[in-house]
Amino acid sequence: MPYALKIALRYLTASKAQTALLVSGVAVGVFIFIFMSALIGGLAEFILSRTVGDISHVTIEAETPDPAILIRADGHVLAAVEPGGLRTATLRDAATWTPLIEAVPGVRAVSPQITGAGFVARGTQVAQVSVTGLEPGRESAILDLEGYIVAGSGRLGAGVVVLGRRLAEDLDLSVGQVLRLQSSNGVSAVLTLGGIFQTGTGVLDRASAFVSLPTARTLFALPQGITRIEIKLDDLNAADATAVRIRALTGLDAVPWTDGAEQLMEALNAQAQTGYFLKSFALITIVIGVASALLLSTYRRRPEIGIMRAMGAGRGFVVVVFVTQGALVGL
Structure with missing residues (x-):
């Protein structure tokens, strides 16, 4: 020593x-x-888990087509198609993109979706909602829908809709009751309330309706394609790099969650x-x-x-x- x-x-x-x-x-x-x-x-x-944990880390949305304009030789506009008259923008090759995206390192889950605005009607009571069509079996791929269920089930099937707790209370609805869901296209369907969820986020609990992808196709008159693909990652801090990789792989406009979240990042x-x-x-x-x-x-x-x-x-x-x-x- x-x-x-x-x-x-x-x-x-x-x-x-x-x-x-x-x-x-x-x-x-x-x-x-x-x-x-x-x-x-x-x-x-x-803070990150509460703000970003239940949202898409990378989102791919279909590009909205520019309005068609008919112009005369002298430059005067003869006619134009208003934005409201355009068909919903869709990703037509979603079945091809989904396996490719799932194979990207760091990708935990992929959720093809059809989204749009709509109205839920129960008797004389009407509420505006954001309608999301999810693939059966992928209900909890992004938002843990099953984990937030407080009544009924989060499983989406034919003729089934899942609503937020505040929305169900506003419309005096309970599991098993029938309601009418009408899309912004004017197409409506009579659905059964299969489950009620509560996330603690007012916007989701008061103005969200989840249906199956086939039901959403009927409501929004989209026999093919989807409106967006949501992607969840193992590491949300890798969203920027993963979005770049997905863009290079698919040519689609992949947007990380950090875009538009400058205040949170600051x-x-x-x-x-x-x-x-x-x-x-x-x-x-x-x-x-x-x-x-x-x-x-x-x-x-x-x-x-x-x-x-x-x-x-x-x-x-x-x-x-x-x-x-x-x-x-x-x-």
Whole structure:
């Protein structure tokens, strides 16, 4: 055993109360630092999971065609097709794209959808809703529909609709009752309420209706194709890179969730910077506290230092002794 290590151990065992106090101080400091790091990191993860966990990380939507315009040779417009008169934009090769997207590394789930506006009617009560047609078996691919069900089932089949809890309460509906769902195209269908969900998000719980993909095709008069593809990733922080990869693979316009979420990203970055400063100050405080205690211990051992110096020990040896003592306390 090196002689400096032997002397450092003897100093530590000679004053057990002081050593115990030093070790306790270091342990408490390390615990506080780890606790703060976990708290700040966990808060960021919680915010992301609550805001992004139930939405698509990458979305592919069909491009809306430009209105057709008939122009005379002199530049005057003779006729134009109003946007409301255009057919719903669709992705016609969804069956081809879905397997390709699922094979992209990092992709957890893919959900082909048909979306649009509509109205839910129950007697004289009418409510405007956002209608989403999901593929049976993929109901919980993006939004954990099954996990949020509070009554009935989240399974979507022929003639079945799932509504949010607030919407069901507003229309005085319960599972098993019949309602009429009409799309913005004017097509309506009589459906049975198969389930009621509650996410805690007011917009979803009050204005969302989920039906099966075949039912949505009937409502929106889309015998083929879909309106969008939603993609969920294993790592939501990889959304930008994955969107670029999907664009290169399919040629479709893949949009990551970070587009349009600048305020959320700024808030998360500000929180990360604040957490960094807090952890830095905590670490500095811990280091100063431990260094002060070791400095006091060194000051109290001035007679021993004088004896070692008188016996021929150099300054380097004395420094090694007390640095070793501090390292042992830290370990």
